[in-house]
Amino acid sequence: MNIRLLEKIYFTREHLYLVFEGDVEFEAGHALGIEREGVKRYYSVASAPSDGVITFVVHLIPGGRMSGIFERAEPGDEWKVVDVVGKFSLDLLKGKTAVLSAGTGIAPFRSLYREALHRGMELDVIHLHSARYLHHVPFLGEWEKYGVKFVPTITRDPNYPGERGRIDGEKVKKYVPDHGERTFLVCGPSAFVGDMVRLLSSLGVKKFVVEGW
Ligand SMILES: Cc1cc2nc3c(=O)[nH]c(=O)nc-3n(C[C@H](O)[C@H](O)[C@H](O)COP(=O)(O)OP(=O)(O)OC[C@H]3O[C@@H](n4cnc5c(N)ncnc54)[C@H](O)[C@@H]3O)c2cc1C
Missing domain, CATH: 2.40.30.10 (Translation factors)
Structure with a gap:
């Protein structure tokens, strides 16, 4: 086809x-x-x-x-x-979930959130997304409408007034205080995914699903 x-x-x-x-x-x-x-x-x-x-x-x-x-x-x-x-599925969004994405790794989550919206599913998702600049984040303005807590963190713009810098232990602890209870879904470039797996392991997170490229 x-x-x-x-x-x-x-x-x-x-x-x-x-x-x-x-x-x-x-x-x-x-x-x-x-x-x-x-x-x-x-x-x-x-x-x-x-x-x-x-x-x-x-x-x-x-x-x-x-x-x-x-x-x-x-x-x-x-x-x-x-x-x-694909490794991600709607079933993974049925409980308490946290998403860590970078760059185009955001794409599969828009697909999942839209499908959840079409099905009337309530989501309990905290999503941290790393991008160089805010205008590099696609579909800005949509994310909160899916009922997820969406936090962009911007790595290259020193004047960005929100969260800046890469996703690290401090940011995960700040935005996902119940990280031990959540399933983490991680997606993005393979270097990012490797960093996040090391980070989550150091925080004692046991449940995560990753996809990298
Ligand atoms: C499951 C899965 C899902 C994917 N989803 C997406 C997606 O949604 N959006 C998306 O853009 N890509 C996605 N990719 C990556 C995509 O498949 C290609 O690898 C990417 O578009 C580069 O292909 P290319 O033919 O343009 O470059 P290639 O001809 O394959 O690569 C050219 C050169 O660039 C290097 N290179 C490759 N990637 C990068 C990079 N990120 N930065 C710097 N150098 C690089 C390569 O090592 C190579 O030397 C996904 C990959 C997988 C496995």
Whole structure:
């Protein structure tokens, strides 16, 4: 099966928001393996299965092969869907949950929160998201509407008036005081995920699910 590009929006110079149509079966929080011009890569779906469109948030890598294909892409272009994978599911949001994400690692949680909203599920989620600048955070203005406590922490802007710097033990203790009772979901670049696993282990957190790239 194929997905067809409907819209391509640069929300920063290096980040794309892509909207596709296509009849693909996937679960909220999962990623699609897609192929074009002989290049296959995975992208987390940022929309819910019941949204009727498939959206991705892409960080363009200079010289990256699929990044180049996305930069040249125009509405109507198609990708073959060759795989569907994912470790996150709606079941993981049924209890007390904490989410730690960085960069495009935010995408699967938008899919999960939207699906929870469509199903009328009440969420008890504290979400810390690390980004270089606030305008690098996609879907700003949506997060609180999903009924989650969303805290962006901004690493590169010294004038940002909210939380700044990387996610560390102090921030987890401040925003997730009951961290021992929560299941943690962690997603983002592999270096970030490795750091978070070490951090959570040092805090004695036992239940976590991670996905990194
Ligand atoms: C399950 C899963 C879900 C994913 N979801 C997303 C998503 O939602 N959004 C998204 O943007 N990506 C996501 N990725 C990563 C994506 O699959 C590609 O790896 C990424 O887009 C780079 O592909 P490319 O072909 O453009 O670059 P490549 O041609 O693969 O890489 C070019 C070079 O850049 C290096 N490189 C790769 N990544 C980075 C980086 N982050 N910073 C600096 N250098 C890098 C590589 O080591 C390589 O040397 C996901 C990966 C997995 C496994």
